[in-house]
Amino acid sequence: MVIEWLKIKVAPEMREQYIQKDAEIWTAFLSEYPGFLGKEVWINPDNSTEVILVIRWASREAWKSVPSDRLAAIEQQFAQQLAGSYPIIEAGEYQVRKFPQS
Known part of the structure; x- marks a missing residue:
């Protein structure tokens, strides 16, 4: 499993709307892909401008197989719905490691 990790900067008064629209638009879109x-x-109780998105993918190949033109179209739709852009201020990729239990 691969984790796509994104830290987004959001105005505090827009945080709940951002999270709602993210679920309606981005999560619905990504759900169409088998990987x-x-x-x-995740929200930071000490920083109301920070939203962390933790997206789980079956593999890196599944994640990267989402067409870039579709990603751009969804990003445009998302920005229009929220009347603005919300910068990704940090991004990362992680692999989940599981070890056998003895």
């Missing part, structure tokens, strides 16, 4: 396993949204 998408799920998504969590």
Whole structure:
């Protein structure tokens, strides 16, 4: 499993709307792809401008197989719905390692 990790900067008064629209638009879109396993949204109780998205993919290949033109179209739709853009201020990729239990 691969984790796509994104830290987004959001105005505090827009945070809940951002999270709602993210679920309606981005999560619905990603759910169309077989390698998408799920998504969590983390909020920082000490920083109301920070939203972390943790997206689980079956493999890196599944994640990277989402067509870039479709990603761009969804990003445009998302920005229009929220009347603005919300910068990704950090991004990362992680592999989930599981070890056999003895």
